[in-house]
Amino acid sequence: MKIDENWLKLKSPDFSAYDGMDPEKKLMLVGADPFFPDRCIPEHIIEATKKALDEGKTHYALDNSYAVPELKRVLVKKLKEFNGLDVDPENELIVVPSSAFGLFVGIRVCIRPHHGDEVLNIDPGFAENFNDVYQMGAISVSVPTYMEDGFQLRIEELEKRVTPHTRCLVLTHPNNPTTTVYKREVLERLADFLKKHDLMVVVDQSFERNIYEGNEYITFAALPGMRERTISVFGTSKDLGLTGFRVAYMVAPKPVIDILKVATFNYVGPTNTFAQYGVAAAYTDPSYVDEWMTIFAERRRFGYEQLNAIPGVEVLLPEGGFFFWVNVSRLGTSVGIRDYLAKDANVGVSPGTWFGENGEGFLRIMYGTMRDTGKYKEAILRIKDSLSKLPVKA
Amino acid sequence: MKIDENWLKLKSPDFSAYDGMDPEKKLMLVGADPFFPDRCIPEHIIEATKKALDEGKTHYALDNSYAVPELKRVLVKKLKEFNGLDVDPENELIVVPSSAFGLFVGIRVCIRPHHGDEVLNIDPGFAENFNDVYQMGAISVSVPTYMEDGFQLRIEELEKRVTPHTRCLVLTHPNNPTTTVYKREVLERLADFLKKHDLMVVVDQSFERNIYEGNEYITFAALPGMRERTISVFGTSKDLGLTGFRVAYMVAPKPVIDILKVATFNYVGPTNTFAQYGVAAAYTDPSYVDEWMTIFAERRRFGYEQLNAIPGVEVLLPEGGFFFWVNVSRLGTSVGIRDYLAKDANVGVSPGTWFGENGEGFLRIMYGTMRDTGKYKEAILRIKDSLSKLPVKA
Numbered sequence: 044m045k046i047d048e049n050w051l052k053l054k055s056p057d058f059s060a061y062d063g064m065d066p067e068k069k070l071m072l073v074g075a076d077p078f079f080p081d082r083c084i085p086e087h088i089i090e091a092t093k094k095a096l097d098e099g100k101t102h103y104a105l106d107n108s109y110a111v112p113e114l115k116r117v118l119v120k121k122l123k124e125f126n127g128l129d130v131d132p133e134n135e136l137i138v139v140p141s142s143a144f145g146l147f148v149g150i151r152v153c154i155r156p157h158h159g160d161e162v163l164n165i166d167p168g169f170a171e172n173f174n175d176v177y178q179m180g181a182i183s184v185s186v187p188t189y190m191e192d193g194f195q196l197r198i199e200e201l202e203k204r205v206t207p208h209t210r211c212l213v214l215t216h217p218n219n220p221t222t223t224v225y226k227r228e229v230l231e232r233l234a235d236f237l238k239k240h241d242l243m244v245v246v247d248q249s250f251e252r253n254i255y256e257g258n259e260y261i262t263f264a265a266l267p268g269m270r271e272r273t274i275s276v277f278g279t280s281k282d283l284g285l286t287g288f289r290v291a292y293m294v295a296p297k298p299v300i301d302i303l304k305v306a307t308f309n310y311v312g313p314t315n316t317f318a319q320y321g322v323a324a325a326y327t328d329p330s331y332v333d334e335w336m337t338i339f340a341e342r343r344r345f346g347y348e349q350l351n352a353i354p355g356v357e358v359l360l361p362e363g364g365f366f367f368w369v370n371v372s373r374l375g376t377s378v379g380i381r382d383y384l385a386k387d388a389n390v391g392v393s394p395g396t397w398f399g400e401n402g403e404g405f406l407r408i409m410y411g412t413m414r415d416t417g418k419y420k421e422a423i424l425r426i427k428d429s430l431s432k433l434p435v436k437a
Numbered sequence: 438m439k440i441d442e443n444w445l446k447l448k449s450p451d452f453s454a455y456d457g458m459d460p461e462k463k464l465m466l467v468g469a470d471p472f473f474p475d476r477c478i479p480e481h482i483i484e485a486t487k488k489a490l491d492e493g494k495t496h497y498a499l500d501n502s503y504a505v506p507e508l509k510r511v512l513v514k515k516l517k518e519f520n521g522l523d524v525d526p527e528n529e530l531i532v533v534p535s536s537a538f539g540l541f542v543g544i545r546v547c548i549r550p551h552h553g554d555e556v557l558n559i560d561p562g563f564a565e566n567f568n569d570v571y572q573m574g575a576i577s578v579s580v581p582t583y584m585e586d587g588f589q590l591r592i593e594e595l596e597k598r599v600t601p602h603t604r605c606l607v608l609t610h611p612n613n614p615t616t617t618v619y620k621r622e623v624l625e626r627l628a629d630f631l632k633k634h635d636l637m638v639v640v641d642q643s644f645e646r647n648i649y650e651g652n653e654y655i656t657f658a659a660l661p662g663m664r665e666r667t668i669s670v671f672g673t674s675k676d677l678g679l680t681g682f683r684v685a686y687m688v689a690p691k692p693v694i695d696i697l698k699v700a701t702f703n704y705v706g707p708t709n710t711f712a713q714y715g716v717a718a719a720y721t722d723p724s725y726v727d728e729w730m731t732i733f734a735e736r737r738r739f740g741y742e743q744l745n746a747i748p749g750v751e752v753l754l755p756e757g758g759f760f761f762w763v764n765v766s767r768l769g770t771s772v773g774i775r776d777y778l779a780k781d782a783n784v785g786v787s788p789g790t791w792f793g794e795n796g797e798g799f800l801r802i803m804y805g806t807m808r809d810t811g812k813y814k815e816a817i818l819r820i821k822d823s824l825s826k827l828p829v830k831a
Contacts (some may be wrong), residue, residue: 044666045604045637047549050696053703074497082493089495092711093487099476101483101681103468103674140534140683143706155441156574157551174703180550180574210439243439272438280497287495287710289534289683302444309447309568312537315709316681317486 053174054397060382061391070422071391072409075219075366077284077335081414084284085331091324092288095317104316108300109307110138110292111316114323118292121326125251126262128270134297139307140314142249142278142291146213147175148306149245149274152299153211156180163204163212165196166399167220167368169247172213173399184209187401190370193359194221198232205236211243216263217250217363220398220407224258224362234266245274250364252282252332255340258362264294271296281364282332283325288318339365342410342419349423350408355435365411368395372404373436380406380430387432388425447568448791454776455785464816465785466803469613469760471678471729475808478678479725485718486682489711498710502694503701504532504686505710508717512686515720519645520656522664528691533701534708536643536672536685540607541569542704543639543668543687546696547605550574557598557606559590560793561614561762563641566607567793578603581795584764587753588615592626599630605637610657611644611757614792614801618652618756628660639668644758646676646726649734652756658688665690675758676726677719682712733759736804736813743817744802749829759805762789766798768827774800777827782819 061071077083104111110118115132122128122136130136139145150172154160157180164172166185176183184204188194201212214233217224225233237244246263254260264273274295280286291314293303343361350358355373371380377394384390395405408426413419455465471477498505504512509526516522516530524530533539544566548554551574558566560579570577578598582588595606608627611618619627631638640657648654658667668689674680685708687697737755744752749767765774771788778784789799802820807813 044690044692045635046546046693046696048696049549050546050699053699055699055702074499076497079496082495084493084495089490092490096483096486099478101476101478101679102473103470103680105468140709141706143702144704147704152440152444155443171703178700178703241439285495286497287707289707289709296438298438299440302440302442305444305447305449306572308449308537309565309572310538310541311705312535313681313683315683315712318709318712 050178053178054170056393056397060385064385064391065389068389069391070389070418070425072412072422073391073393074412075281075409076286077281077365077411078414079412083414087328088285088321088324092317092321095320100317100320102316104138104313104319107133108136108138109313110136111319114138114319117323117326122294127265128262128294130294135300136292136294137300137303137307138290138292138314138319140289140291140311142247142276142280143171144311145276145291145293146172146245146247148303148310149276149293150175150211150213151179152274152302152306153243153245154179154181159208160210161206161208162210163201165214165218167395167402167405168213168399169215169219170397170399185400188221188223190359194218194223195226195229196233198236201236205240209240209242211245212237213245213247214263215247217254219250219364220366220395220402221368222361222364222366224254224260227259227261230261230263230266234269237272238268243272243274245276247276249278249281251277252329253336253339253365254363255343255361274299279322279325283329284335285322285325288315288321290314290318290322338416339411342416345420346408346410346423349427353427353430355433356430365409367408367410369406369408370404371406371430374430374433377403377405384426384429388429390422390425392426444572447572448564450791454779458779458785459783462783463785464783464812466806466816467785467787468806469675469803470680471675471759471805472808473806477808481722482679482715482718486711486715489714494711494714496710498532498707498713501527502530502532503707504530505713508532508713511717511720516688521659522656522688524688529694530686530688531694531697531701532684532686532708532713534683534685534705536641536670536674537565538705539670539685539687540566540639540641542697542700543670544569544605544607545573546668546693546700547637547639548573548575553602554604555600555602556604557595559608559612561789561796561799562607562793563609563613564791564793579794582615582617584753588612588617589620589623590627592630595630599634603634603636605639606631607639607641608657609641611648613644613758614760614789614796615762616755616758616760618648618654621653621655624655624657624660628663631666632662637666637668639670641670643672643675645671646723647730647733647759648757649737649755668693673716673719677723678729679716679719682709682715684708684712684716732810733805736810739814740802740804740817743821747821747824749827750824759803761802761804763800763802764798765800765824767830768824771797771799778820778823782823784816784819786820
């Protein structure tokens, strides 16, 4: 069979480890899907989507920038007020069906396949970014970050790895899985680095609204001189919880958007039409996210205390997102501990190795799932009981 | 700016020719979007989608095959009854956000980028297929078809172009833009050709339900021995008119689906969740398409007679789809006549050059748009008046 089997070399999440879990007792802290599997979307969003259906908004959304006019208007306002970006919606904006697609196509535009082009990827990081680079015929260069720095970027680690073949950097901000909200001085030094080497940057802002007190969130494209070299990818799945809507958008300089329009037309076409009206309603009144953040903040504090109380386990207080990046390297391997927790605690967590070569020895534990905080706490306590039984390596 | 400007070499539809049209008078026969811009989707589909929203079906559709259970069940039934395919939904099916994506990823799986791999593309054909091949680092080889054959395939034209580098053929069936429904004996000879050269085939069945009396529609994968080398792409935009829903699906052998799952996860992720319930309702009762086909059949007959009555113009009776493929080569070039009709008739049509190098001298005229058949007829009569004024080349 004449097929490209290279794909099968990609690291993809293996969910079969969860298959043997007791269906009655199991609690899953895996997917980045707010309150999954419970109902959570506020009525004004549901109603706006239903209204669009009733009004016959079921045709292709083929307007310039692939946005329905209502969403276009709302996004311009949101980008200005929330992100500090003045955006020309006809030339600097495009709506796409997911941030996964936005990241793929954003990286794709920066590289020329099979020219030996290199992409700097922060590791631990979002696995699809490593895969995307590899599978489009470029080289993903892992840039390590360290727990002792709170996983902030060390510019010298970038300097060590930049070559004449380097085309761009991918920045997930806040980082998934480390939760890091990058500090202003770090981002300013990153900006200098990008200018010095004339690089593009693809910034994934999926969790931009999930920022905890004491952390300042900076939209990278809003830094002086960065607009012209930044491809910003904004999702609606994580921070707005609209995972099933499949609506994301990108902001970039006009020459990039000109290409993104062609690429998106060929690769996937427009985005769901009526879902865009739901997203417009969410941005018009996103106050429910503040309520969600209050819930998340309590769960964050609880998990942080309980997990750090386990002998041999270390976790930093999350800065963004709704998950923990937990160092369990003194107890075992990522996959080993994941498998153990599935069996012993009936709790599903993600092995750190899903997030790059530097993820070994870590777990990602999602605290944004399920409606019932009591159940979440039970899951954390079960993890605590199970891990406390394990011997601690020196 | 370090970006891949190769994209800008792709041929993409240029809509600016329509900008100068009189907004009061203009009539557009361009996009393949049933009854656009008017309301057309039956209530049972709208209601099923709204019900899914009310029931909290707003999370990621991450189930195996990316289909919500309800849609999976309905598709297995539809594939058996309509297409004659027995499909294992866990291993031979995947839901994707559009046929455009399905075609891109289907072709992508067959080729290895930048290995000199070749893809046979029927020309005239669907423009994205030529672009996709080029842009993923393979070579698109145009296979001509001829009006005198009713645009059926000549196997000798394929034989002339097959090389050791050929990986697959892309078959749009019925063809867009020629409307051709391929005859059984042609498809059987094509099957022999594919077996002889050990090739894969990617079949786009977007218009499979838009077949006119006297034509037999054959699902290529259902032919003996073809299941194992066919990647079938099924849309819901054209034949079911669900253009804004963004739900498509693919059927392929397990080894291909295994790769498609990885590729889809990385490129775009799952498909809109609540829209899938609408699609399930459409397949549960697709009788409205029969009513649409009655309307289309009348428009087809009217346009066929009126267009053929224009001196120097020739058009075949469409076999599938809801558009005409009109030979105007004795009046001028595709783009020249398109521009002339936009100005003189205030009617928008597509130049044949959007559909490959063999599209020169043709127009694609969509008769599936707008609710009001009277307006459609007016558009055709305006085209007739305008074209009748032009001198006819010998």
